[in-house]
Amino acid sequence: MTHTVPLLSYAIWVPIVAALLVLAAGGDRNAPVQRWLALAGSITGFVVTIPLYLNFRLDVAGMQFVELAPWIQQFNIHYHLGVDGISLLFLMLNSFITILVVISGWSVIENRVGQYLASFLVLSGLLNGVFSALDAVLFYVFFEATLIPMFIIIGVWGGPNRVYAALKFFLYTLAGSLLMLIALLYLYGKSGGSFAILDWHQLPLPLEAQKWLFFGFLLAFAVKVPMWPVHTWLPDAHTEAPTGGSVVLAAILLKLGAYGLIRFSLPILPDASRDLAWFMIALSLVAVVYIGLVALVQNDMKKLIAYSSISHMGFVTLGFFVFNALGLEGALVQMISHGFVSAAMFLCVGVMYDRMHTRMISDYGGVVNTMPKFAALMMLFAMANSGLPATSGFVGEFMVILGAMKANFWIAFAAATTLIFGAAYTLWLYKRVIFGAVANEHVAGLKDLNGREFLVLGLLAAAVLWMGVYPLPFTEVMHASVNELLRHVALPKI
Amino acid sequence: MLPATLSPAAIALLDHLPALPEVLLLAGTCALMIVDLFVKSERRDATFALAYAILAGCALATLFALTLAGFDKYYLFNKLFVADLMSHLLKLAAYIAVALALAYSRRYLYDRGLLKGEFISLLLFALLGMMIMMSANSFLTLYMGLELLSLCLYSLVALNRDSAVSTEAAMKYFVLGALASGMLLYGMSMIYGASGTLNIGEVSRQVGNLSANASERTILVFGLVFMIAGVAFKLGAAPFHMWVPDVYQGAPTAITLVIGSAPKLAAFAMAIRLLVNGLLDMAVDWQQMLVVLSIASMAIGNITAIAQTNIKRMLAYSTIAHMGFMLLGLLSGVVDGNWLNKDDAYSAAMFYTVVYVLMSLGAFGMLVHLSGRGYECERLEDLKGLNRRSPWHAFIMLILMFSLAGVPPTAGFYAKLSVIYAAVAAGQIWLAVVAVLLSLVGAFYYLRVVKLMYFDEPAGDAQAIPDDRMPRMLLSANGLALLALGIMPQPLMSLCFAAIKGL
Numbered sequence: 001m002t003h004t005v006p007l008l009s010y011a012i013w014v015p016i017v018a019a020l021l022v023l024a025a026g027g028d029r030n031a032p033v034q035r036w037l038a039l040a041g042s043i044t045g046f047v048v049t050i051p052l053y054l055n056f057r058l059d060v061a062g063m064q065f066v067e068l069a070p071w072i073q074q075f076n077i078h079y080h081l082g083v084d085g086i087s088l089l090f091l092m093l094n095s096f097i098t099i100l101v102v103i104s105g106w107s108v109i110e111n112r113v114g115q116y117l118a119s120f121l122v123l124s125g126l127l128n129g130v131f132s133a134l135d136a137v138l139f140y141v142f143f144e145a146t147l148i149p150m151f152i153i154i155g156v157w158g159g160p161n162r163v164y165a166a167l168k169f170f171l172y173t174l175a176g177s178l179l180m181l182i183a184l185l186y187l188y189g190k191s192g193g194s195f196a197i198l199d200w201h202q203l204p205l206p207l208e209a210q211k212w213l214f215f216g217f218l219l220a221f222a223v224k225v226p227m228w229p230v231h232t233w234l235p236d237a238h239t240e241a242p243t244g245g246s247v248v249l250a251a252i253l254l255k256l257g258a259y260g261l262i263r264f265s266l267p268i269l270p271d272a273s274r275d276l277a278w279f280m281i282a283l284s285l286v287a288v289v290y291i292g293l294v295a296l297v298q299n300d301m302k303k304l305i306a307y308s309s310i311s312h313m314g315f316v317t318l319g320f321f322v323f324n325a326l327g328l329e330g331a332l333v334q335m336i337s338h339g340f341v342s343a344a345m346f347l348c349v350g351v352m353y354d355r356m357h358t359r360m361i362s363d364y365g366g367v368v369n370t371m372p373k374f375a376a377l378m379m380l381f382a383m384a385n386s387g388l389p390a391t392s393g394f395v396g397e398f399m400v401i402l403g404a405m406k407a408n409f410w411i412a413f414a415a416a417t418t419l420i421f422g423a424a425y426t427l428w429l430y431k432r433v434i435f436g437a438v439a440n441e442h443v444a445g446l447k448d449l450n451g452r453e454f455l456v457l458g459l460l461a462a463a464v465l466w467m468g469v470y471p472l473p474f475t476e477v478m479h480a481s482v483n484e485l486l487r488h489v490a491l492p493k494i
Numbered sequence: 495m496l497p498a499t500l501s502p503a504a505i506a507l508l509d510h511l512p513a514l515p516e517v518l519l520l521a522g523t524c525a526l527m528i529v530d531l532f533v534k535s536e537r538r539d540a541t542f543a544l545a546y547a548i549l550a551g552c553a554l555a556t557l558f559a560l561t562l563a564g565f566d567k568y569y570l571f572n573k574l575f576v577a578d579l580m581s582h583l584l585k586l587a588a589y590i591a592v593a594l595a596l597a598y599s600r601r602y603l604y605d606r607g608l609l610k611g612e613f614i615s616l617l618l619f620a621l622l623g624m625m626i627m628m629s630a631n632s633f634l635t636l637y638m639g640l641e642l643l644s645l646c647l648y649s650l651v652a653l654n655r656d657s658a659v660s661t662e663a664a665m666k667y668f669v670l671g672a673l674a675s676g677m678l679l680y681g682m683s684m685i686y687g688a689s690g691t692l693n694i695g696e697v698s699r700q701v702g703n704l705s706a707n708a709s710e711r712t713i714l715v716f717g718l719v720f721m722i723a724g725v726a727f728k729l730g731a732a733p734f735h736m737w738v739p740d741v742y743q744g745a746p747t748a749i750t751l752v753i754g755s756a757p758k759l760a761a762f763a764m765a766i767r768l769l770v771n772g773l774l775d776m777a778v779d780w781q782q783m784l785v786v787l788s789i790a791s792m793a794i795g796n797i798t799a800i801a802q803t804n805i806k807r808m809l810a811y812s813t814i815a816h817m818g819f820m821l822l823g824l825l826s827g828v829v830d831g832n833w834l835n836k837d838d839a840y841s842a843a844m845f846y847t848v849v850y851v852l853m854s855l856g857a858f859g860m861l862v863h864l865s866g867r868g869y870e871c872e873r874l875e876d877l878k879g880l881n882r883r884s885p886w887h888a889f890i891m892l893i894l895m896f897s898l899a900g901v902p903p904t905a906g907f908y909a910k911l912s913v914i915y916a917a918v919a920a921g922q923i924w925l926a927v928v929a930v931l932l933s934l935v936g937a938f939y940y941l942r943v944v945k946l947m948y949f950d951e952p953a954g955d956a957q958a959i960p961d962d963r964m965p966r967m968l969l970s971a972n973g974l975a976l977l978a979l980g981i982m983p984q985p986l987m988s989l990c991f992a993a994i995k996g997l
Binding site: 075141 | 620881902903907908911914915918926938947948982988
């Protein structure tokens with residue numbers, strides 16, 4: 001299939017060019033211009049991804065909208081882009097979330113506005129690059145480069161302990177990905193000098209080597225997901241990051257790890273993946289159950305949601321390693337849904353934080369009395385976070401549990417406890433913050449959502465409901481690619 | 495090729511064309527010393543103009559020789575001197591490095607009353623030394639070049655002769671440098687004793703046969719050990735790194751800039767000439783030694799750098815670490831007597847060296863640029879809140895730091911990628927793992943610089959950034975070049991590959 005319009009390149013480079021324009025617009029004196037420029041850039045970035053969805057062929061399992069150009073001949077590295085049913089939605093999710101981030105920081109960020117907006121736009125372009133790269137080095141370059149803007153975002157506009165959080169975030173992720181680099185170089189040598197990820201899918205490898213490579217990749221991706229026990233950077237990063245940073249971190253950056261697992265680990269190392277599935281399932285269940293309990297006892301709203309993210313991502317990795325279509329598709333749906341829901345939850349906390357400048361649950365209470373519109377919207381997101389039917393949170397979790405059931409009853413049983421823990425920590429958070437008597441005069445003086453905040457949360461609410469009631473537009477693009485992936489993983493390639 | 499009408503004299507002249515850059519530089523620098531006597535201006539405009547003209551002339555001459563010779567190799571002066579693609583390319587890189595060093599350091603030296611003609615002429619003589627090392631095809635030529643370079647650098651370190659710190663650094667540099675030269679010379683004499691020749695090509699032919707004989711082999715290995723020690727000293731690889739932090743910190747920053755950049759190219763050329771051109775048959779022996787040097791350098795450099803509060807000292811340890819990485823390429827060329835990996839590995843090391851020189855020029859150049867009159871930018875705190883004071887400078891420094899840390903999309907990443915790949919291809923996966931773990935340690939202190947610039951507020955006594963248009967533009971170009979090389983590394987990589995292939 002040849003497409004004359006390089007849509008994927010647009011999806012990557014439009015936000016980055018927009019970022020340069022924002023930076024070129026000058027310092028904080030021109031902040032209004034910069035905001036409008038960034039908004040225009042992010043909307044254009046989203047618009048160019050729409051034709052990807054409209055022209056996407058549902059019957060094709062392989063890569064579509066492929067772009068291929070030689071890049072570094074010395075190492076046979078190509079500028080090779082393409083999307084399949086697995087990556088397409090992440091591209092769109094990312095471009096969509098970027099618009100919300102730009103809007104949500106509109107009046108809150110007053111310092112170095114241009115740099116703030118430009119960081120997010122660059123990040124958005126790089127993330128699109130990660131999701132569409134088909135060359136391992138290109139993937140790695142985008143994957144690593146995302147660290148730089150996020151490091152700056154947390155460190156410059158973050159909370160009081162931001163330096164520690166930013167350094168921890170950077171070094172943790174770098175540690176994981178450097179070992180992946182060696183795995184990539186090893187595969188390059190083994191495949192006779194090719195960095196094409198799709199070639200590697202066909203590369204026969206002995207089980208021993210597969211296991212080593214599996215752990216090489218796992219370290220990089222597990223840190224990103226994050227899986228228990230390498231999750232400790234996430235609560236820090238989330239707590240200290242500005243609202244926009246938390247949103248992108250939860251909605252998109254965490255997906256990189258899971259995406260890496262299905263793009264690299266499963267198809268390149270199917271035998272090791274099957275062999276070590278018990279290990280991955282065990283780690284996932286620990287994340288689901290134990291981290292769910294940890295979330296229950298948090299005093300800080302952002303920390304609570306961060307732990308809830310880890311717990312939900314445990315569901316995703318669980319879905320991957322039960323090896324059936326229901327589990328895998330459920331995991332992908334869960335990833336998209338979590339993108340909406342966690343973004344919304346962090347935005348809700350952001351809305352309150354902007355007014356009260358505290359994230360402690362104990363400082364709130366009775367917010368519904370002063371912010372009814374906000375309370376209603378947050379109710380929906382809390383429900384979605386705990387997996388209530390008719391919200392997007394339900395679809396993915398239900399599919400993964402059904403998939404797990406096919407593999408083993410007790411796995412499904414353990415995973416299903418999340419429906420209890422998830423509901424417990426989310427609804428208890430909601431109850432303590434929103435309901436009850438007005439806690440103090442600060443809460444009494446709260447103002448309800450302004451137009452911009454309502455727009456952002458309203459868009460997310462619509463997405464959550466749409467996905468919960470009618471998930472077909474999301475799942476139908478996945479079918480062909482997921483089935484092909486499962487067929488491929490089932491074949492031994494020792 | 496040549497028209498038949500040329501006279502014999504003209505042909506003889508043409509035969510020596512590859513040495514034209516050296517001749518030009520020598521003659522030009524002698525002229526410059528005389529001209530400088532008559533320059534009254536404190537800013538030394540005429541001397542600088544002449545120096546740039548000489549460098550431009552050398553560059554043109556090198557390019558001319560390059561286009562005439564192409565990928566061929568020419569031996570001159572009874573095979574004492576070789577002109578191949580690698581020497582041409584390294585020379586071009588050295589001209590750029592020296593020209594940038596001149597431009598960056600001018601105002602700094604002027605402000606401190608150090609802008610003397612000696613600075614320029616010593617720098618140019620040092621360059622001549624480097625060029626001779628790059629083109630050396632005999633132990634003798636190599637040693638001569640090395641001594642010319644070293645003596646110029648010793649005196650440059652002591653340029654500020656009233657400063658006790660600088661003088662001490664120069665003394666230390668001189669004593670240790672003389673020791674290292676002695677070791678190198680001793681090693682050379684051993685190899686000469688075994689092979690009976692000083693010519694590197696001839697040595698290479700002899701070594702293969704000689705090393706089969708046990709007693710000859712002992713002598714050769716003995717000589718090799720001393721030679722490696724000499725090379726490691728010049729590179730600044732651990733455990734021969736003791737001079738690096740003291741000299742880098744003690745010398746005026748502008749001189750640190752000189753020492754930390756172009757001479758690394760010459761040291762790399764020396765390693766290639768001695769080890770690859772001369773003793774490739776003994777690769778099994780020297781590769782093992784380089785493994786030790788490489789790991790020790792990466793470990794000592796990266797770990798000690800964390801504890802530093804002085805940026806110059808921190809960058810000195812970072813140099814040590816980077817030389818360890820560069821050695822990864824040099825030690826991966828020959829696997830089990832198989833030379834297949836040779837071109838990839840040595841060109842990776844060359845690419846690393848060139849990229850490192852660019853990064854080092856940028857980083858020290860930035861420090862020189864930020865130092866105002868009567869104020870040195872050399873403590874880490876001096877960079878606090880740079881993003882507040884000047885977003886552009888902070889951004890360029892950001893690129894430099896991420897490039898030094900090896901984070902894409904900067905050139906530093908491809909440098910690391912290619913040497914680590916060389917190690918993986920040589921089957922030394924454990925070494926690659928050690929290297930990436932240590933580069934992770936290294937990432938910490940580069941990130942700390944970014945943290946200081948972006949996350950912290952400027953200190954109360956922060957000095958204004960000197961308004962200096964020319965160096966600022968060059969610094970920007972220097973930083974952006976690393977970004978551009980990070981996005982398009984192909985041209986430089988293939989040049990390095992061609993250079994190593996043409997050895």
